[in-house]
Amino acid sequence: MTINRFSPVLLVLLILKGIPLTQAQQRDVGVFERIRLESQWQHGNVGAGMTLDSIASFRNVELTYEHTSGKFRSPLSGEKEQNINVTAQEYIRLKELRLWGKFSFLQNLTDSAGYNASISDPFRGMPYYVIDPYRSDWRKQLYDLQFCASLPLPNRRILLGMRGGYHAGLAAKQRDPRVDTRTFTLCFSPSLVYVPSSRHRLGLGIDFRSMKEDSQMRQESYSKDQEYFELYGLGHAIRGLGGGRVTDYKGLCWGLQGQYQYDHPLFLAQGSILGTSGVEDVFFSFSMPRKDASLLEKRVESSVTFLSKGKEVRHRIQGQVGWHERSGIQYMNKRDASESSLGWIRVHGDKRSVFVDNEYSLHYTVYRPLQESYRWLFETNAGYLYSRDTYLLPHSAQEYRQWMAEIRGNHVFDFGDRRHTSLLAQVRGGYIKTFQREFVYGSLHEDYTPPKQLETQNFAFLTSSSLDGECALTLTTDVPSLSHTRTYLRLLYRGRTALRSELGSRTTWNASVGFLF
Amino acid sequence: MDSNYPSPYNTLPMTSSIRLLLFLILPLLSGCQSFHEAYRAKPIAPLRATIELKADDPEWKDFTDLTVKLDNYEEGVHLSQKFEGKTVQVEGVIPGIYTISVSGTASSTHKETFLLKGNQVNYPLFEGQERVQITMNGLKVSPLVFKEIYYAGSRTPLKAIYFRDQYYEIYNNSGKTIYLDGIYFANLHPDKSTKKVPIWPESDAGKYVYARRIWKFPGAGKDYPLASGESVIIAQFAANHKLPQYNPLSPADLSGAEFEFNMDNPKFPDQPAIDMVHVFYDGSALKGRIPQYLTPVFGGAFILFAPPENEEWDPVSDQTLQTPDLGTSAKTLYAKVPIRYVLDAVECIDNESMAGAKRVAPALDAGMTWVGSTYNGLAVTRKPQPDEDGNPLTWSTGAFILQDTNDSSEDFERGVPPILRRYGAKKPSWSTSQTN
Numbered sequence: 001m002t003i004n005r006f007s008p009v010l011l012v013l014l015i016l017k018g019i020p021l022t023q024a025q026q027r028d029v030g031v032f033e034r035i036r037l038e039s040q041w042q043h044g045n046v047g048a049g050m051t052l053d054s055i056a057s058f059r060n061v062e063l064t065y066e067h068t069s070g071k072f073r074s075p076l077s078g079e080k081e082q083n084i085n086v087t088a089q090e091y092i093r094l095k096e097l098r099l100w101g102k103f104s105f106l107q108n109l110t111d112s113a114g115y116n117a118s119i120s121d122p123f124r125g126m127p128y129y130v131i132d133p134y135r136s137d138w139r140k141q142l143y144d145l146q147f148c149a150s151l152p153l154p155n156r157r158i159l160l161g162m163r164g165g166y167h168a169g170l171a172a173k174q175r176d177p178r179v180d181t182r183t184f185t186l187c188f189s190p191s192l193v194y195v196p197s198s199r200h201r202l203g204l205g206i207d208f209r210s211m212k213e214d215s216q217m218r219q220e221s222y223s224k225d226q227e228y229f230e231l232y233g234l235g236h237a238i239r240g241l242g243g244g245r246v247t248d249y250k251g252l253c254w255g256l257q258g259q260y261q262y263d264h265p266l267f268l269a270q271g272s273i274l275g276t277s278g279v280e281d282v283f284f285s286f287s288m289p290r291k292d293a294s295l296l297e298k299r300v301e302s303s304v305t306f307l308s309k310g311k312e313v314r315h316r317i318q319g320q321v322g323w324h325e326r327s328g329i330q331y332m333n334k335r336d337a338s339e340s341s342l343g344w345i346r347v348h349g350d351k352r353s354v355f356v357d358n359e360y361s362l363h364y365t366v367y368r369p370l371q372e373s374y375r376w377l378f379e380t381n382a383g384y385l386y387s388r389d390t391y392l393l394p395h396s397a398q399e400y401r402q403w404m405a406e407i408r409g410n411h412v413f414d415f416g417d418r419r420h421t422s423l424l425a426q427v428r429g430g431y432i433k434t435f436q437r438e439f440v441y442g443s444l445h446e447d448y449t450p451p452k453q454l455e456t457q458n459f460a461f462l463t464s465s466s467l468d469g470e471c472a473l474t475l476t477t478d479v480p481s482l483s484h485t486r487t488y489l490r491l492l493y494r495g496r497t498a499l500r501s502e503l504g505s506r507t508t509w510n511a512s513v514g515f516l517f
Numbered sequence: 518m519d520s521n522y523p524s525p526y527n528t529l530p531m532t533s534s535i536r537l538l539l540f541l542i543l544p545l546l547s548g549c550q551s552f553h554e555a556y557r558a559k560p561i562a563p564l565r566a567t568i569e570l571k572a573d574d575p576e577w578k579d580f581t582d583l584t585v586k587l588d589n590y591e592e593g594v595h596l597s598q599k600f601e602g603k604t605v606q607v608e609g610v611i612p613g614i615y616t617i618s619v620s621g622t623a624s625s626t627h628k629e630t631f632l633l634k635g636n637q638v639n640y641p642l643f644e645g646q647e648r649v650q651i652t653m654n655g656l657k658v659s660p661l662v663f664k665e666i667y668y669a670g671s672r673t674p675l676k677a678i679y680f681r682d683q684y685y686e687i688y689n690n691s692g693k694t695i696y697l698d699g700i701y702f703a704n705l706h707p708d709k710s711t712k713k714v715p716i717w718p719e720s721d722a723g724k725y726v727y728a729r730r731i732w733k734f735p736g737a738g739k740d741y742p743l744a745s746g747e748s749v750i751i752a753q754f755a756a757n758h759k760l761p762q763y764n765p766l767s768p769a770d771l772s773g774a775e776f777e778f779n780m781d782n783p784k785f786p787d788q789p790a791i792d793m794v795h796v797f798y799d800g801s802a803l804k805g806r807i808p809q810y811l812t813p814v815f816g817g818a819f820i821l822f823a824p825p826e827n828e829e830w831d832p833v834s835d836q837t838l839q840t841p842d843l844g845t846s847a848k849t850l851y852a853k854v855p856i857r858y859v860l861d862a863v864e865c866i867d868n869e870s871m872a873g874a875k876r877v878a879p880a881l882d883a884g885m886t887w888v889g890s891t892y893n894g895l896a897v898t899r900k901p902q903p904d905e906d907g908n909p910l911t912w913s914t915g916a917f918i919l920q921d922t923n924d925s926s927e928d929f930e931r932g933v934p935p936i937l938r939r940y941g942a943k944k945p946s947w948s949t950s951q952t953n
Contacts (some may be wrong), residue, residue: 332612333614
């Protein structure tokens, strides 16, 4: 399969040549915050309702550079990471049709990441991958394309919509055993919204996602056979020597989504639910595939939102519940050496591991709307997480409970000059507290040190109580030579520190420059 | 059981629209089966495995010291249980792919001792398949054994590879003198451990092992006696490999080896050691194009064997004793060696990750041994047989009795620096070696 590599520059030019906006705006990046808070359909699951959101047309192009370093990290993360990201998005109204699209290209340079020796993203929840004991650099390129379209039928009681996306990634490990991995994900969600009256809106949709990742390991230098470990969850592993293995991941996920909105002159109330079930299979080798394992995933997410429609001040309260269970199934395969059907016969499969994550959160936001953005905003969030991972036989387990709290405040300062310059100042502080943890390591291979170290270090990181803070300044101003165009520069600093000083801290510097049309 | 060879990687030319359609539809079709398999899987639970023995040879009486072992090498599960009778149940077995081995002894009415071995390799045990039948094979206890095998080679001071220092130590493990004359030495096919085992003629019905190259000790019948506790060294190249022109880091000085595999290589000229007689390679008695006898540094499988006195065995002249590997298109011919001729067999593999790739009949060697990697200058060596107090058993002459349960997983120490004539083994009286 080949990847069509988009030229970010070409895409930017295409967008700049696009349909002109219908009105001049003196907007700032706060407009995206308003969309997140108020556009329940565009930001939710049922894309067909995007027509019901009050979003003015916009275009945005942004170039970001981000640098992260520090000791307080997962052992799978790099000591230092740099990202260069180009993003372009546009929302347009074409008579009754509403269209939104976004393209993003990310170049990632990760230095000295530990363990992971096979997949592009070891944090995506796949327990079956390969590790080695060595630190290595990774180079990644990620392409992300998303769109959403909404169109009401002539009777205006039914709205049809489609949300979709295509993501492709390339990743390469820079040290033996070398890894070249390619990821493709295609997702689309057709939906419809029924509007029986001016107050009630009911949306239903189907979610479909197909993904594939193929990971090829090889040895460049044959002077020394490299050791690696094929992981099966919670430190259970099989050791190998040499050039590693070729792994093929194939996943399919189906889901149903529902969304209900009550539109009162004074407020909006909404509830939504999304249920998905997916299976991702792990095959060893392409020439003679052997199905090693599967990950069966079930997820239910629901939320309830209340948004007041005051002219001076608006309040928004949202409660979210998420239940996520993954089951790891491992297969027994026997080799069939007969001439008629040479290959592997899958004789049996057992559920060997279960991973459960339950999340509950509450968010309260109060802000003063101003045109499409806001003058000031204050938000507080609280959350609770319960996580339990279990390997059934031989028994291993990791369990912990955390609560988190966060407050943030934003303010937009207008300089009152001819170029409508404004400064958005953002401050955020958060706290994560772990108040229960259990770790049982039951692998029978006591001499397999790297898997045990990985599990121990990763658990220590995940269950560390920590403080984090962030501040950002975004300066926005008109571009003199281009009408309806504003440019902005954002500088951001984020820091996180563990309460146990020996775990250290981690900081991120981020600089972005962008255009708003 | 079902077979599944997903093969969407079709190489026929396609239009881009058909390709897109397949990209959308194929995941749906294979995804339905994936969902069905995943939802059908139940949480794993321990089993009670039942092992039944099939041991029908009328010569075998008095079965004693039976032990069943269940080894899942990949997951590190190892269970062992002693039993009596022909059936045993083992509790608490984690479902998986196991190598199930049963060993014990039987004696015949003629007071001969048979080592009984039976083995099922890569047998899946899971709910619904908890019973397994093991066919037992017996082997008379052999007086002649492999005592030490050094095959991995070594590294030079410049980190280059060096493999000329391979050697094999053959030991008289009995209390009587035996004669080496005409005893055969062979390395088996496949050379290296592999899960892609060869396909042999069905008519062979498991009666043979298949040799890649065969040598034999020279002599007219009584030229090379080996007394109890004595051993001989057979070297690939019988020189002192520690010399500067070879490899100063080699652990082996083989200048005193009694025998040598001489391949007429002018770069490695014939040494004073006695040449082994070349018997068979690729269907003929000729040594082949490449003038070196290099057995795999990853670990080969080796046998010592001797046909009974009243039997003719000539794999060069008798083409019914030759066969290619029917699982490949290669035409290389291998010699059929009847299992009942074999005196001793040792299977060496790369490392424990290949423990599921058994290629030697379990009746000959129920296990396998290894040194862990290549060119590390390490060897495998047979352990002394301990008595009840853990002290080495010896003959009245003081010669050690080495452990020989026909299971090289148990019988050998792995990854040890090679030492010629370890445990005080002696040189034969006719040896001209000036070194140990």
